[in-house]
Amino acid sequence: MVDGGYTAQDEKPDWFLLGEELMWPLVGIGCATARTNSLPVELYALPELALCHHASCLRTSIFANGEGCHSAAICLVRQSIEALTVYEVGLQPPDFAAPLLSAWNDGEMKQGELRRALQRDVWPAYEQGLWDENWAEFYSNLTRAVQPYAHYTPKLQGWQFVTVANDDAGKALITFGLETQDPLKMTRVALLHMLLSWMLGRILLAHDGNADVLERRATICLLGRALGQSRLLWGRGEWWAQLSPHMFFKPGHDWRDT
DSSP states (O other), X not given: OOGGGOOTXXXXXXXXXXXXXXXXHHHHHHHXXXXXXXXXXXXXXXXXXXXXXXXXXXXXXXXXXXXXXXXXXXXXXXXXXXXXXXXXXXXXXXXXXXXXXXXXXXXXSOHHHHHHHHHHHTGGGSOOOSSSSOHHHHHXXXXXXXXXXXXXXXXXXXXXXXXXXXXTTSOEEEEOOTTOOOHHHHHHHHHHHHHHHHXXXXXXXXXXXXXXXXXXXXXXXXXXXXXXXXXXXXXXXXXXXXXXXXXXXXXXXXOOOO
């Protein structure tokens, strides 16, 4: 078994291949972009620190996912999203970003309040999300998808169970363990990894479109379209509900985007 639940014999989907191509170059571009901010000295490092945390969570989540630790992997996805929120605030003009980051740094403002400020003053200028929804609707769906994994709950525990086979009556046979790989769960978490990379690309394009990110604009757009066409997401609406731990496909239907 390799990344994303696909074996060496499987043809990996476009969203996986495009995401692999963009993931780490965008982190490098993002760090360089963060260093161009005009924030006060006491806040200057916060955007880059946030992006480094995103990258560390992403790297660790990919490793955990590949080892079959899917519940730990999806917890780290939530951390990445929170870090990207702080990063995105830090890219805005200082008169907008500085008061927000100062309040967040002093523990006086939470992530939800940062997102509401972005929704009010920044996101209306963004292009659509994965389908034809606005960015605020897309982000709301994404945060609802990962919010249940802030703590160890029965819903998070659901990512620890693995369907290994179906018996003669069509009932699923379930197992669990320290490192028990479920190809479907592995690929669903991998889809979130690539979604995070697409989000970072979109944030960078909306910020100032420097030459390095503009060179990748077409690939970023292709990644978004590929994610939106995946069989693992069923279109606009409350797609956060589709990212619950348990997903089953009808007999004769396959979850692989090949």
